[in-house]
Amino acid sequence: MEIVLETPLSKPSEGSAGITGYWRTFKPVINKSKCVKCLLCWIYCPEGTVIRINDDVDINYTYCKGCGICANECPTKAIDMVLEE
Amino acid sequence: MRIVLTGNHAVAYAALLSRVEVVAAYPITPQTQIVEKLAEFIEGGRLKARYIRVESEHSAMAAIIGASAAGARTFTATASHGLTYMNEMVFWAGNARLPIVMAIVCRALAPPWNIWTEHTDILAQRDTGWIQFFCEDNQEVLDTVIQAFRIAEDDRVLLPVMVGLDAFILSHTATPIDVPDQEDVDRFLPPRKPLPFILDVNNPLTHSNMTYPDQTMEFRYRLQKAMERARRVIVEVDEEYGRLTGRRYGGLLDCYKCEDADLGVIIMGSSAGDAKEAVDKLRDEGYKPGVVRIRVFRPFPKEELKEICGKFKAIAVIDRDLSPGLGGILHAETLASIYDLRSRPVVQNCIAGLGGRDIRVEDFKLIIKELYRGIEENIEIPPIRWIGVKGE
Amino acid sequence: MSLKIKDLPTEEYWLPGNPSCHGCPASLGLRLLTKALGPKTIVVIPACCSTIIQGAYPKTSAKFPILNIAFAASAAAASGIAETLEFKCKEDVNVVVWAGDGGTVDIGLQALSGAAERNENIIYVCYDNEAYMNTGIQRSGSTPYGAWTTTTVTGKKEHKKNLPLIMAAHRIPYVATASVAYPIDFIAKLRKASKIYGMKYIHLHSPCPTGWRFPSSKTVEIGRLAVLTGTWILYEVENGVFKLNPPSNTLIDKNRRKPVKNYIKMQGRFSHLTDEDIDELQIYVDEQWEIYLKLLSVGKIY
Numbered sequence: 001m002e003i004v005l006e007t008p009l010s011k012p013s014e015g016s017a018g019i020t021g022y023w024r025t026f027k028p029v030i031n032k033s034k035c036v037k038c039l040l041c042w043i044y045c046p047e048g049t050v051i052r053i054n055d056d057v058d059i060n061y062t063y064c065k066g067c068g069i070c071a072n073e074c075p076t077k078a079i080d081m082v083l084e085e
Numbered sequence: 086m087r088i089v090l091t092g093n094h095a096v097a098y099a100a101l102l103s104r105v106e107v108v109a110a111y112p113i114t115p116q117t118q119i120v121e122k123l124a125e126f127i128e129g130g131r132l133k134a135r136y137i138r139v140e141s142e143h144s145a146m147a148a149i150i151g152a153s154a155a156g157a158r159t160f161t162a163t164a165s166h167g168l169t170y171m172n173e174m175v176f177w178a179g180n181a182r183l184p185i186v187m188a189i190v191c192r193a194l195a196p197p198w199n200i201w202t203e204h205t206d207i208l209a210q211r212d213t214g215w216i217q218f219f220c221e222d223n224q225e226v227l228d229t230v231i232q233a234f235r236i237a238e239d240d241r242v243l244l245p246v247m248v249g250l251d252a253f254i255l256s257h258t259a260t261p262i263d264v265p266d267q268e269d270v271d272r273f274l275p276p277r278k279p280l281p282f283i284l285d286v287n288n289p290l291t292h293s294n295m296t297y298p299d300q301t302m303e304f305r306y307r308l309q310k311a312m313e314r315a316r317r318v319i320v321e322v323d324e325e326y327g328r329l330t331g332r333r334y335g336g337l338l339d340c341y342k343c344e345d346a347d348l349g350v351i352i353m354g355s356s357a358g359d360a361k362e363a364v365d366k367l368r369d370e371g372y373k374p375g376v377v378r379i380r381v382f383r384p385f386p387k388e389e390l391k392e393i394c395g396k397f398k399a400i401a402v403i404d405r406d407l408s409p410g411l412g413g414i415l416h417a418e419t420l421a422s423i424y425d426l427r428s429r430p431v432v433q434n435c436i437a438g439l440g441g442r443d444i445r446v447e448d449f450k451l452i453i454k455e456l457y458r459g460i461e462e463n464i465e466i467p468p469i470r471w472i473g474v475k476g477e
Numbered sequence: 478m479s480l481k482i483k484d485l486p487t488e489e490y491w492l493p494g495n496p497s498c499h500g501c502p503a504s505l506g507l508r509l510l511t512k513a514l515g516p517k518t519i520v521v522i523p524a525c526c527s528t529i530i531q532g533a534y535p536k537t538s539a540k541f542p543i544l545n546i547a548f549a550a551s552a553a554a555a556s557g558i559a560e561t562l563e564f565k566c567k568e569d570v571n572v573v574v575w576a577g578d579g580g581t582v583d584i585g586l587q588a589l590s591g592a593a594e595r596n597e598n599i600i601y602v603c604y605d606n607e608a609y610m611n612t613g614i615q616r617s618g619s620t621p622y623g624a625w626t627t628t629t630v631t632g633k634k635e636h637k638k639n640l641p642l643i644m645a646a647h648r649i650p651y652v653a654t655a656s657v658a659y660p661i662d663f664i665a666k667l668r669k670a671s672k673i674y675g676m677k678y679i680h681l682h683s684p685c686p687t688g689w690r691f692p693s694s695k696t697v698e699i700g701r702l703a704v705l706t707g708t709w710i711l712y713e714v715e716n717g718v719f720k721l722n723p724p725s726n727t728l729i730d731k732n733r734r735k736p737v738k739n740y741i742k743m744q745g746r747f748s749h750l751t752d753e754d755i756d757e758l759q760i761y762v763d764e765q766w767e768i769y770l771k772l773l774s775v776g777k778i779y
Contacts, residue, residue: 007182012290139591
């Protein structure tokens with residue numbers, strides 16, 4: 001008898017709401033030449049879809065919902081919100 | 086060891102011997118001596134446990150759920166309004182399948198304020214997924230609470246258990262009790278296993294997030310299956326406890342002089358003792374009644390009851406409770422159990438003892454004799470009667 | 478506070494692709510919670526938005542254990558967990574309640590007060606989006622004066638319940654306010670709380686785009702404006718000593734505070750307010766500051 005299934009226990013998983021990238025109307029595009037690696041976009045992203053590798057940032061477009069907080073907070077306006085095709 | 090104990094103190098001793106680890110309780114008459122005695126045991130160092138002096142019964146059950154989910158063996162006790170206040174979390178514990186044990190000192194609900202025995206409070210919890218016991222005397226109270234932990238934690242069961250004892254009749258009346266040795270109880274009751282789950286940072290799981298209709302019904306089904314398996318486990322545990330202590334209670338039902346009886350009194354709780362005395366007296370007069378004491382109300386002993394009732398010409402179902410608009414709760418469940426019998430007995434529902442009113446041996450004798458008379462003289466037997474109610 | 482963004486761990490314990498709205502402060506808050514405390518954290522979540530944003534069984538967005546619990550019960554359930562962990566000598570695990578304002582300020586207040594009075598060893602974080610958002614934006618005790626909600630259609634007539642001061646009145650070791658717009662401050666407060674034994678309460682201001690009616694990109698900006706206008710004050714009460722945190726400690730002079738109007742005008746839930754209403758709100762905010770400054774001058778309030 002699988003004890004774990006007697007009561008609802010859920011396992012950690014990305015995309016618990018599916019591919020939330022489909023929710024976007026606008027997508028953030030980072031202009032690396034303007035980026036000063038302050039990491040504010042990374043810390044402010046509610047979704048955790050600003051990926052940080054060392055101090056570089058990129059967007060996880062699979063799950064990014066396009067809320068625009070990163071673009072709004074970027075001190076050098078290095079992120080543009082571009083209409084999705 | 087033989088000690089003179091009230092029912093409340095018997096509960097406390099059972100929790101002590103069962104090595105409970107976290108207690109969270111809120112006082113309510115007539116349960117207060119349970120929590121006071123446990124506080125004494127814990128603060129006196131006799132019981133190594135945490136006592137959470139919660140600010141309400143709802144929080145008591147919530148704290149116990151948290152503690153049980155974190156892996157502790159947990160215990161609480163309440164009565165009447167405490168139980169109905171806690172009701173939301175009682176359902177939660179049942180559906181969460183946590184092996185919690187709770188003592189209920191069965192007491193009437195208000196209005197009016199009434200602190201004496203009635204079973205409506207505990208029976209109102211019958212749909213929560215808890216196993217429910219009703220005890221006849223203080224010895225059974227102590228033994229059943231210990232058995233309750235064993236049953237709840239059995240991996241075939243994993244259901245919370247409530248043990249009912251009647252207000253004042255058992256809770257506050259002192260009788261000599263055989264208290265088993267700690268070594269014997271330790272052999273009978275091993276430490277709790279981490280079932281059905283444990284909150285563990287090394288294996289992070291989320292308990293009970295949103296679950297859609299296509300997934301939820303299975304959990305209800307499994308809860309029912311667990312209840313069905315519990316029938317066998319309850320009997321096994323009673324047998325094993327009997328081998329350990331010499332005391333066994335018949336599993337789900339306690340039959341008194343039913344083997345050759347032709348009329349049965351179906352009853353729960355402490356007044357079964359008076360029913361048994363009435364049966365003895367009437368047997369001296371040549372009648373052959375018997376008492377079927379329902380020890381376990383959930384899971385309801387449908388098959389066992391049906392088998393016994395097949396021999397009876399008539400049964401009186403004594404309800405110390407009321408479901409207004411229906412009648413007695415035990416009565417309704419008994420009728421459901423005997424429905425399939427080819428030849429069904431005459432059934433009379435006797436509502437008695439509400440609000441703690443005495444049910445005397447004389448009352449039982451009257452009920453039984455009038456049932457016999459009704460059958461012999463072929464007169465109409467009222468399907469429901471209220472015992473001792475003025476103006477009925 | 479010398480903590481820098483670069484020093485924060487990159488590991489994510491609150492996973493992306495969860496059901497939260499665009500720009501959700503609760504989702505941001507949970508990310509920050511785990512960056513502060515790490516994975517050795519058990520979180521109790523009552524009925525609130527955060528229940529839903531975990532996603533549906535059999536998946537969850539959390540890489541830390543969560544006990545979901547009934548609406549009124551979170552502080553009590555957390556008490557049970559904390560007592561068990563102490564009984565089993567597992568002292569290095571944090572027990573955190575992550576509750577919305579409804580489950581804290583209204584229906585959850587009894588259990589919270591009880592847990593505080595018993596000084597249970599838990600960190601209670603109330604993420605305050607100022608309404609019952611999960612059930613569709615109904616008013617809570619934490620909804621501010623004048624705000625539209627579906628049950629205060631012409632604006633709430635009562636002021637916000639001051640939970641941080643209520644918690645301070647319980648004389649617990651640590652009370653703090655925080656904001657999702659000031660993540661380093663929030664993280665530092667959580668880390669400080671995790672090193673203290675006893676009841677710790679943090680009230681996290683969480684601007685909600687869906688309920689407050691503003692574009693999802695403005696969550697952090699509005700949170701910042703709340704602090705810079707003095708509407709939301711960042712402070713701590715540590716063992717009874719009241720202290721303002723940056724930048725609130727620079728806003729004691731009311732001329733340094735931005736006009737409350739700037740904060741109000743950005744939110745659709747206040748769009749029905751007249752200029753007179755906004756003036757009243759400005760006066761209210763200034764009066765609140767007077768009270769807090771008195772607390773500051775007392776030094777140790779318990």
